[in-house]
Amino acid sequence: xxxxxxxxxxxxxxxxxxxxxxxxxxxxxxxxxxxxxxxxxxxxxxxxxxxxxxxxxxxxxxxxxxxxxxxxxxxxxxxxxxxxxxxxxxxxxxxxxxxxxxxxxxxxxxxxxxxxxxxxxxxxxxxxxxxxxxxxxxxxxxxxxxxxxxxxxxxxxxxxxxxxxxxxxxxxxxxxxxxxxxxxxxxxxxxxxxxxxxxxxxxxxxxxxxxxxxxxxxxxxxxxxxxxxxxxxxxxxxxxxxxxxxxxxxxxxxxxxxxxxxxxxxxxxxxxxxxxxxxxxxxxxxxxxxxxxxxxxxxxxxxxxxxxxxxxxxxxxxxxxxxxxxxxxxxxxxxxxxxxxxxxxxxxxxxxxxxxxxxxxxxxxxxxxxxxxxxxxxxxxxxxxxxxxxxxxxxxxxxx
Amino acid sequence: xxxxxxxxxxxxxxxxxxxxxxxxxxxxxxxxxxxxxxxxxxxxxxxxxxxxxxxxxxxxxxxxxxxxxxxxxxxxxxxxxxxxxxxxxxxxxxxxxxxxxxxxxxxxxxxxxxxxxxxxxxxxxxxxxxxxxxxxxxxxxxxxxxxxxxxxxxxxxxxxxxxxxxxxxxxxxxxxxxxxxxxxxxxxxxxxxxxxxxxxxxxxxxxxxxxxxxxxxxxxxxxxxxxxxxxxxxxxxxxxxxxxxxxxxxxxxxxxxxxxxxxxxxxxxxxxxxxxxxxxxxxxxxxxxxxxxxxxxxx
Numbered sequence: 272x273x274x275x276x277x278x279x280x281x282x283x284x285x286x287x288x289x290x291x292x293x294x295x296x297x298x299x300x301x302x303x304x305x306x307x308x309x310x311x312x313x314x315x316x317x318x319x320x321x322x323x324x325x326x327x328x329x330x331x332x333x334x335x336x337x338x339x340x341x342x343x344x345x346x347x348x349x350x351x352x353x354x355x356x357x358x359x360x361x362x363x364x365x366x367x368x369x370x371x372x373x374x375x376x377x378x379x380x381x382x383x384x385x386x387x388x389x390x391x392x393x394x395x396x397x398x399x400x401x402x403x404x405x406x407x408x409x410x411x412x413x414x415x416x417x418x419x420x421x422x423x424x425x426x427x428x429x430x431x432x433x434x435x436x437x438x439x440x441x442x443x444x445x446x447x448x449x450x451x452x453x454x455x456x457x458x459x460x461x462x463x464x465x466x467x468x469x470x471x472x473x474x475x476x477x478x479x480x481x482x483x484x485x486x487x488x489x490x491x492x493x494x495x496x497x498x499x500x501x502x503x504x505x506x507x508x509x510x511x512x513x514x515x516x517x518x519x520x521x522x523x524x525x526x527x528x529x530x531x532x533x534x535x536x537x538x539x540x541x542x543x544x545x546x547x548x549x550x551x552x553x554x555x556x557x558x559x560x561x562x563x564x565x566x567x568x569x570x571x572x573x574x575x576x577x578x579x580x581x582x583x584x585x586x587x588x589x590x591x592x593x594x595x596x597x598x599x600x601x602x603x604x605x606x607x608x609x610x611x612x613x614x615x616x617x618x619x620x621x622x623x624x625x626x627x628x629x630x631x632x633x634x635x636x637x638x639x640x641x642x643x644x645x646x647x648x649x650x651x652x653x654x655x656x657x658x659x660x661x662x663x664x665x666x667x668x669x670x671x
Numbered sequence: 672x673x674x675x676x677x678x679x680x681x682x683x684x685x686x687x688x689x690x691x692x693x694x695x696x697x698x699x700x701x702x703x704x705x706x707x708x709x710x711x712x713x714x715x716x717x718x719x720x721x722x723x724x725x726x727x728x729x730x731x732x733x734x735x736x737x738x739x740x741x742x743x744x745x746x747x748x749x750x751x752x753x754x755x756x757x758x759x760x761x762x763x764x765x766x767x768x769x770x771x772x773x774x775x776x777x778x779x780x781x782x783x784x785x786x787x788x789x790x791x792x793x794x795x796x797x798x799x800x801x802x803x804x805x806x807x808x809x810x811x812x813x814x815x816x817x818x819x820x821x822x823x824x825x826x827x828x829x830x831x832x833x834x835x836x837x838x839x840x841x842x843x844x845x846x847x848x849x850x851x852x853x854x855x856x857x858x859x860x861x862x863x864x865x866x867x868x869x870x871x872x873x874x875x876x877x878x879x880x881x882x883x884x885x886x887x888x889x890x891x892x893x894x895x896x897x898x899x900x901x902x903x904x905x906x907x908x909x910x911x912x913x914x915x916x917x918x919x920x921x922x923x924x925x926x927x928x929x930x931x932x933x934x935x936x937x938x939x940x941x942x943x944x945x946x947x948x949x950x951x952x953x954x955x956x957x958x959x960x961x962x963x964x965x966x967x968x969x970x
Contacts, residue, residue: 299749299752299753327756330752332784332788333783333784336745338745340781341752343738343742344748344749345749346749348754349753350752352749366741367739370739374738477734477759478708481731482734482735483731485724485736485737486726487720487737492727
């Protein structure tokens with residue numbers, strides 16, 4: 272992160288995000304409570320009660336499914352829209368997520384990442400958003416409250432771009448980031464106004480110019496609609512980096528675009544991760560480097576669109592790659608990052624071993640010691656030339 | 672997925688893929704004639720959506736959106752909220768036109784939410800009393816004893832074992848300022864009630880019974896006749912409920928026996944060919960008689 276221009280305030284992560292949303296001037300917000308995103312909805316509700324959201328319609332809907340459905344109607348009418356959710360709520364939205372993306376409605380939503388039931392867990396992992404990988408939404412992952420807040424206007428700018436017109440979810444880890452109090456530079460309305468142009472879509476529901484939204488497509492045309500969504504994602508891929516740069520110019524803060532690197536140039540062991548564990552990993556890298564271990568980090572900010580070329584480039588000199596996943600594909604015993612990174616290296620000349628570790632599921636803490644242990648294992652494996660298949664890093668064998 | 676339509680055509684243009692004698696196409700035509708062009712229409716998945724918008728064609732000369740099967744009341748509330756937030760509210764009516772499955776079954780939660788929140792929308796259910804789009808499966812709008820592909824008569828079945836869910840009453844219980852029932856067989860009644868609904872502020876509800884030629888099993892020229900028989904037997908009362916009070920009842924000059932209605936439809940044929948049928952017809956007659964008494968249907 273580059274230097275901060277603005278004054279820092281100690282606030283809760285959820286407040287920082289809600290405040291960022293306010294500066295983006297949403298026209299319609301749909302809210303339904305689910306832990307751990309409730310504080311975002313509550314803060315926005317208070318802003319609304321205090322008359323700080325302008326003409327915004329704040330709708331307390333009867334379910335997450337209706338939250339997103341309400342925004343589908345609102346976005347098609349030309350409104351800038353916002354929702355936040357998590358876990359079961361995101362799962363309940365599943366059907367509507369496809370629909371919003373297919374209708375090219377640039378809705379922006381914050382996902383306070385949380386585990387899925389059963390067993391019931393209100394705590395953090397990233398299974399919820401990873402399970403929505405293929406719904407056609409842009410997925411951005413934030414490392415800390417500041418990044419989650421700053422990603423908000425960036426997400427609108429990317430999503431509402433006429434060549435993109437694709438909804439976006441900003442994923443940030445539940446409790447760990449939503450409920451943490453730390454110094455944050457709150458976004459300034461004037462700067463967001465300068466950065467983010469008003470929403471001005473080409474097609475809207477308007478009696479003056481009647482158009483049909485959501486026609487049905489027979490086999491002669493369905494594929495082409497889906498392909499056009501892919502083209503929208505490709506445009507997003509091109510725009511995420513420049514939008515991050517524009518944000519830096521106006522706000523003076525930068526976190527990388529599609530991805531970010533930390534001590535990667537000469538790294539033999541490269542860890543790949545997303546979300547709040549990035550901070551812990553950076554600390555551990557500093558520590559093991561003092562012991563002579565050349566470790567580095569590749570942080571994925573944009574999981575969809577997946578930055579294939581940038582990832583290949585970033586990993587080309589790695590001796591071993593270690594993926595850290597707060598999710599699992601049960602039946603494959605592998606997290607999504609592991610699968611994606613392995614796939615990214617295929618069809619290249621690289622034959623770098625990839626070791627997948629799953630950890631921090633259902634809110635289990637990820638202390639530096641675990642990261643250190645993982646790095647040590649990877650170092651040994653690299654030296655011995657042993658292949659390690661993906662596994663849990665923090666499994667308690669005695670309970671299994 | 673947006674298509675432009677010429678403005679010179681009628682609001683619901685001919686050339687759509689509706690069946691001959693389609694009750695939904697009739698209903699939509701009457702609805703739009705009553706409302707005019709200053710509206711936004713939302714329609715869930717179902718017959719109407721499918722036969723009116725095969726890409727790249729669209730029969731709609733008003734702004735129209737289809738999202739999903741189960742969310743259309745929420746979509747409509749979003750449209751209404753957006754118009755308000757953007758200062759485009761004006762005279763534009765937000766109208767939902769949905770089938771019975773999307774209304775009384777899978778979309779009922781969203782409908783309840785939208786009415787509870789008091790959005791200024793008119794929700795119109797075109798009720799053909801089963802899932803016609805998927806091949807005539809029963810919905811909770813299917814009347815007692817009707818045969819559908821998931822409530823077939825048999826050794827242990829007299830057809831649909833359950834009665835019709837009374838959704839208009841449920842909408843009254845939500846505090847809707849205007850709820851009405853009507854039938855495609857009475858175009859003037861449909862248009863008058865739809866007009867009143869869109870002109871009443873708040874969430875209003877119109878439930879249109881719509882006889883389906885393929886699903887109910889009658890000749891394509893009989894849609895109106897069958898619809899009239901449902902009303903004249905007392906099985907489908909035409910009502911207006913304003914602020915919770917019954918303010919309008921369509922009176923019947925001479926109430927007909929239910930057999931006259933049942934006999935004309937394939938979905939009730941088993942009642943006339945099985946020994947249990949006689950008893951079931953008696954039960955259906957009781958329903959009609961109760962309606963007549965409760966709503967004072969007879970002149």
